Amino acid sequence: MRRLAIEAGDRIMEIYDADDFEVRSKSDDSPVTEADEAADALISAGLKKAFPDVLVVTEEQADSHSESASEFLIADPLDGTKEFVKRRGDFTVNIAYVVDGTPVRGVVYAPARKRMFYTMEDGASVEETGDLHPDMPGHCTPIRVSHPDNGALMVVASKSHRDQATDDYIAKYAVKDMTSAGSSLKFCLVATGEADLYPRLGRTMEWDTAAGHAVLKGAGGEVVRFDNHEPLTYGKPIYENPFFIAYAPGVELKSA
Structure with a gap:
C-alpha cells in the first residue's frame, strides 16, 4: 500500500x-x-x-x-x-x-x-x-495525538467545504487557533497533535476518510458520528458517510 x-x-x-x-x-x-x-x-x-x-x-x-x-x-x-x-x-x-x-x-x-x-x-x-x-x-x-486543553483547542476544518453550520459548531468550543487544510491531511494533523479537533458537517465518502481514520486511530485518536457520537463504521450503502467528528481523546465533545 x-x-x-x-x-x-x-x-x-x-x-x-x-x-x-x-x-x-x-x-x-x-x-x-x-x-x-x-x-x-x-x-x-x-x-x-x-x-x-x-x-x-x-x-x-x-x-x-x-x-x-x-x-x-x-x-x-x-x-x-x-x-x-x-x-x-x-x-x-x-x-x-x-x-x-x-x-x-x-x-x-x-x-x-x-x-x-x-x-x-x-x-x-x-x-x-x-x-x-x-x-x-x-x-x-x-505519531501521537495531543493532550487537549479544552480551554484552548486547536481546530482544523476543510479548506474547500467550509460552511456556516461548521463555523457554528466550532463556535461551541473554546478555540485557541484554527487552521484550514484540504483532503485527509486534516485527520493526520489531529494524529500528529498539530490539531485537537476536526468536525466535518458535509458529505464525504468512505474512500475520503478510511485511510486518514486508520492513521488517526493508530495515533490514539477517534472518529465518531456527528449525530450520536457513536463510532464511525465502514461498509455502508454506496460507501457514504454521515457527518462526523475526528478528535483527540480528552476533547469534551459538544452536542449537535
Whole structure:
C-alpha cells in the first residue's frame, strides 16, 4: 500500500507540474482530472495483484460502489481534486484496509507536501520523513495525538467545504487557533497533535476518510458520528458517510 501510494504520488506530480492538464466534471459536478484516472489505474491494478481475493473499492470505479464484503481495500487515488486543480498542494493519496467495519491499516501520502503517514503492522501510526523510495522505507517517527486543553483547542476544518453550520459548531468550543487544510491531511494533523479537533458537517465518502481514520486511530485518536457520537463504521450503502467528528481523546465533545 505504501509503495503504490508513492508510485501514484509520483504520477500525480508529473501531471501537477505540467503546464496544463485536463479537468472535467463528473455527474455530481465534482471535478476529475487525468491525474485522478492515472493514479486510480495504477493503484487498482497494484492492489488487485497484491490482494487477489480482497474486494477493491475506489472512487473512480463506479461499479465497485455497489459491491460489499466484510473485508475490503478502499482507495481515493487523488483526494482533494479541488486543491489539485487550484494548485494549492493539499491533496493526498489514500489507501485503506477495512475489516468488519473498522479501518485497520491506512496510508495517506501528500506528494506536494512531501508528508507520508501510515500504520505499522502493530497498528501504530508513523510519519515517514526524508526522500521517499517506493521499495525502501526511510526514517519513521511514531505519531501521537495531543493532550487537549479544552480551554484552548486547536481546530482544523476543510479548506474547500467550509460552511456556516461548521463555523457554528466550532463556535461551541473554546478555540485557541484554527487552521484550514484540504483532503485527509486534516485527520493526520489531529494524529500528529498539530490539531485537537476536526468536525466535518458535509458529505464525504468512505474512500475520503478510511485511510486518514486508520492513521488517526493508530495515533490514539477517534472518529465518531456527528449525530450520536457513536463510532464511525465502514461498509455502508454506496460507501457514504454521515457527518462526523475526528478528535483527540480528552476533547469534551459538544452536542449537535
